[in-house]
Amino acid sequence: MTISNHALARTVAEGLLSVGAVSLSPDDPFTWASGMHSPIYCDNRVTLSDPAVRSLIAGGLATLAAENFPQADVVAGTATAGIAHAALAADRLGKPMVYVRSAPKDHGKGNQIEGRLAAGSTVVMVEDLISTGGSVLDAAAAVEREGGRVLGVLAIFCYELEKGRQNFEKAGLPLYTLSNYPTLVEVAASSGAISAAQQAALSTWSSDPQAWSEAH
Incomplete structure (x- = not known):
């Protein structure tokens, strides 16, 4: 899990917080599915819905792709959020784009991948x-x-969870992200959006989410 540009990571974190794409609530936790x-x-x-943040993300993803996977033939998005x-990133790169369903369709041709993916194509995946x-x-x-x-x-x-790191390591695939949880918490604290006590509570979550959940 790599962030190649820390200044951009902070800018993206600021954007995510400003439009409400990410919400922090250590005192009244959210319940996930x-x-x-x-x-x-x-x-995300x-x-x-925000042109400026949307453009920032599109440009950032296109730059990450060009810098780290210049040989990629195709950009593939995950359904549905990616x-x-x-x-948007594929358009900036001038590359073909496909998207991958969570499961094959149960009708028609039964496609799981929508778009044209030629055999042997090199692919970079995009997730939100x-x-x-x-x-x-x-x-x-x-x-x-x-x-x-x-x-x-x-x-x-x-989120920078250990389970995620292990899964990508096992799959043998590199992961590059525009921003991450530690950066977002840092940005929220520096802007005054959260207190020092809340920052301390938030900093313990990603190391052991299950224990944090049980404690809250």
Whole structure:
């Protein structure tokens, strides 16, 4: 899990906070679909409604792709949240784009990958949010089954969970993100959005989310 530009990471974090794509609430935790209690909730779809933040993300993802995967033939977005961001980045790069469904369609041709993916194509995956990485790694496996060769993964934001790090290491795929949880907490603290006590509570979450959930 790598951030190649820390100034950009802070700018992206500021953008995510400013449009409400990421919310922090250590004193009144959110409940995720899994039932786990968390001090953070992220919905990067919100960024599509803000032209400035949307453009910042599109440019950032395109730059990450050009710098780290210049040999990529195709940009692939994960359904559904990664689709728009992949399309915007692919447009800036002048490259073809496809998207990967979570499962094959149960009608028509039964496609799981929508768009044209020629056998042997090198692919960079685009996801909006990385927690454990399961969804995008499943999508990458689908691309490989269809004859593509996945070079790596790009994402807007990463929670920096140990489980995610392990999953990407096991898959042998590099991950580059525009921003991450530690940077966002730092930005929130420096702007006065959270107190020092709240920053301390937030800093312990990503090291052991399950323990944090049980304690809150």
